[in-house]
Amino acid sequence: MASSVMRWLERSTTAVAVGLILAFLIVPTLLVIPMSVSPTSYLRFPPTGISFHWYSAYFSDQEWIAATLFSLKIAGLTTVASTIVGVMAAVALVRGRVPGRETIQALILAPLIVPHIVVAIALYLQFAPLRLVGTTTGFVLAHTVLAVPYVVLIVSAALTRLDQSLEMAALNLGASPLRAFLEITVPLTAPAIAAGAVFAFLASFDETVVSFFLSGVENKTLTRKLFEDIDFNLSPIIAAISTIIVVMTIAIMGLGQLARRATIRKTGTN
Amino acid sequence: MDSVNGNRAVNVPAVSFQHVSRRFGSVTAVDDVTIDVAPGEFLSLVGPSGSGKTTLLMMLAGFEQPSAGRLAVSGRDVTDLAPNHRNIGMVFQKYALFPHRTVADNIAFPLRMRGIGRSEREQRVAEVLAMVKLDGYGQRMPAQLSGGQQQRVALARAIVFEPPVILMDEPLGALDKKLRQHMQIEIKELQARLKATVIYVTHDQEEALTMSDRVAILDHGKLVQSGGPRELYEAPATAFVADFLGDMNFLPAEITGMDERGIEVTVGGRRVPVATSGCWKDKGAVRLAVRPEHVTVLPGPAGQGLSGMVDRLVFQGSNLTILVSVDRVGQLRAQVEAQSPLASLATGDPVAITWAPERAHLFPRAGS
Numbered sequence A: 001m002a003s004s005v006m007r008w009l010e011r012s013t014t015a016v017a018v019g020l021i022l023a024f025l026i027v028p029t030l031l032v033i034p035m036s037v038s039p040t041s042y043l044r045f046p047p048t049g050i051s052f053h054w055y056s057a058y059f060s061d062q063e064w065i066a067a068t069l070f071s072l073k074i075a076g077l078t079t080v081a082s083t084i085v086g087v088m089a090a091v092a093l094v095r096g097r098v099p100g101r102e103t104i105q106a107l108i109l110a111p112l113i114v115p116h117i118v119v120a121i122a123l124y125l126q127f128a129p130l131r132l133v134g135t136t137t138g139f140v141l142a143h144t145v146l147a148v149p150y151v152v153l154i155v156s157a158a159l160t161r162l163d164q165s166l167e168m169a170a171l172n173l174g175a176s177p178l179r180a181f182l183e184i185t186v187p188l189t190a191p192a193i194a195a196g197a198v199f200a201f202l203a204s205f206d207e208t209v210v211s212f213f214l215s216g217v218e219n220k221t222l223t224r225k226l227f228e229d230i231d232f233n234l235s236p237i238i239a240a241i242s243t244i245i246v247v248m249t250i251a252i253m254g255l256g257q258l259a260r261r262a263t264i265r266k267t268g269t270n
Numbered sequence B: 001m002d003s004v005n006g007n008r009a010v011n012v013p014a015v016s017f018q019h020v021s022r023r024f025g026s027v028t029a030v031d032d033v034t035i036d037v038a039p040g041e042f043l044s045l046v047g048p049s050g051s052g053k054t055t056l057l058m059m060l061a062g063f064e065q066p067s068a069g070r071l072a073v074s075g076r077d078v079t080d081l082a083p084n085h086r087n088i089g090m091v092f093q094k095y096a097l098f099p100h101r102t103v104a105d106n107i108a109f110p111l112r113m114r115g116i117g118r119s120e121r122e123q124r125v126a127e128v129l130a131m132v133k134l135d136g137y138g139q140r141m142p143a144q145l146s147g148g149q150q151q152r153v154a155l156a157r158a159i160v161f162e163p164p165v166i167l168m169d170e171p172l173g174a175l176d177k178k179l180r181q182h183m184q185i186e187i188k189e190l191q192a193r194l195k196a197t198v199i200y201v202t203h204d205q206e207e208a209l210t211m212s213d214r215v216a217i218l219d220h221g222k223l224v225q226s227g228g229p230r231e232l233y234e235a236p237a238t239a240f241v242a243d244f245l246g247d248m249n250f251l252p253a254e255i256t257g258m259d260e261r262g263i264e265v266t267v268g269g270r271r272v273p274v275a276t277s278g279c280w281k282d283k284g285a286v287r288l289a290v291r292p293e294h295v296t297v298l299p300g301p302a303g304q305g306l307s308g309m310v311d312r313l314v315f316q317g318s319n320l321t322i323l324v325s326v327d328r329v330g331q332l333r334a335q336v337e338a339q340s341p342l343a344s345l346a347t348g349d350p351v352a353i354t355w356a357p358e359r360a361h362l363f364p365r366a367g368s
Helices: A002-036 A053-059 A062-095 A101-113 A116-127 A136-161 A164-172 A177-205 A209-214 A222-232 A237-267 B002-011 B053-061 B103-113 B118-131 B147-159 B177-194 B205-211 B229-234 B239-244
Strands: B015-024 B027-037 B042-046 B068-073 B089-091 B165-169 B197-202 B214-219 B222-227 B249-259 B262-267 B270-272 B284-290 B295-299 B306-315 B319-326 B330-337 B350-355 B361-364
Touching: A002 A237, A053 A062, A053 A237, A062 A101, A062 A136, A062 A177, A062 A222, A101 A136, A116 A136, A116 A209, A136 A177, A136 A209, A164 A177, A164 B089, A177 A237, A209 A222, A222 A237, B015 B053, B027 B053, B027 B068, B027 B222, B042 B053, B042 B205, B053 B068, B053 B165, B053 B197, B089 B147, B103 B118, B103 B147, B118 B147, B147 B165, B147 B177, B177 B205, B197 B205, B205 B229, B214 B229, B214 B239, B222 B229, B222 B239, B239 B284, B239 B361, B249 B330, B262 B284, B270 B306, B295 B330, B306 B330, B319 B350
Parallel strands: B042 B197, B042 B214, B089 B165, B165 B197
Antiparallel strands: B015 B027, B015 B068, B214 B222, B249 B262, B249 B284, B262 B270, B284 B361, B295 B350, B306 B319, B306 B350, B319 B330
16 A cells, blocks of 8 residues: 555656656747737737737848748758768768778767867868858858768668668669669668758758858858847847747658658558 | 580589688688589588578678688689679578568569569569469568568569579578478479579578488588488488487497407497497597487397386377486487387386497597
């Protein structure tokens, strides 16, 4: 009897602790949503009414839209570049016989560990003499460095799980290594590659520190523009944009999950 | 021209391993193996795990590079050829069916890689599906098939492009016993019908004996003995082979004398029948091996041969194993038919043990 009470206590304590941690993680993010519909001209919680004024202000502002489009362009190009580089690196690391594999892996994953401010300063110092600051090329290069580790981590895990005898069977049946890769490896790791691409997109789209250094007067990412705006007018437009970003992120992650489930249904494996 | 090629094909082995070795660092997985496989032959590679049999297969398929030696298929040296240019059929341990492709697409894959047109592909896929008794399963996904059916698809995929040799790496390991026995017969029949050359890796000695024209036994990377199943079973060259294939009693024995007619052997101080023509030159300790089914048990106290006492009878369906405690030697197993009158023996009954002289094998005592 006593032990069952203890067990109940234990379990409810755990549940409460987990609930609190989750709330702590998610509530600040969700608070921007009520703040974004505030009719006031400054950030206020709780909102005094409901108005979509700040959403329309965002969509009708040339500068905000330009920054958004620029961010989307950089994120899109970064996704393509880092997915290609990351998948190739993962294949080499997991399947290849690469000398110094551990060192190479550590170098590829280093941007996850090295503080972004260090990466940002280093890139800025390198890019300035090359006139890459404020250019699309510069941004895509910098963000690809930051996004590749996500792709490598996710795709490596999938390759490790993938039965290698499938690739061997393809070779044995007469497929060239490239053909085996495209017809067997890629389709069977597609969910992981897609997940890696999503993370790469978000890694670029959310990136602030490096963007802060690399942004020019013309080419400015959305995060940099948000940062500037906070400095001199803290209007609910910030909350409105944040809400759009949060909703977009959740939608992208959701799509990734759906794709994964569809693949599992189709092949009976993941 | 045709007759010249015809003659060549008869003489040239389908597969030839010449002094092949494979070392991984300080470990020698395959140690100087030389063996030829004749066209149409079913050769099994058997041995305990780690004996090098799978490594040997992987080298032939091109997934491992030999550290030394050459490999040839139909007279062509393939040692340095990439796996996709070797044209060797292979059935993998876990089948390795492409899970995202239908059964028909799996089987058509090697044909597509060889640039064969759609209509011929469809026709040949239908043919092999019929051959493995899976007509109408073409549009299923591999995950929708049972283990035995997946096994058949893997087989169909390996034979559809008519390779000169088919490798099988423990293909029945994942199946339950009944299905395994059924598939053994099916694979054997298919091989005979196609006159295919098959190299079959298994750790199951019974499977090797049932299916093979010839069995090659590997131990610690070395080829210990190869020959027909009956030859290996009845005349094992080493104690390892004797122990590995089938069931065997090993008894400590002594060579006590020899003359021009043969040698004199005793077990536990009693003279036993041995008809070895072997190269035994010295007296001394040896191991005597005799199979349980070759042991004769006579009720009553011993006149000649060994005397012992019944420990226990073990009923095994069609057979009965009699465990006998032999004085000063240890336990020995005798196998008789379940219907034998010996079934009435009881624990503690005195019995005499003997065997036909040609059924006993002598091997050096371990460590000597």
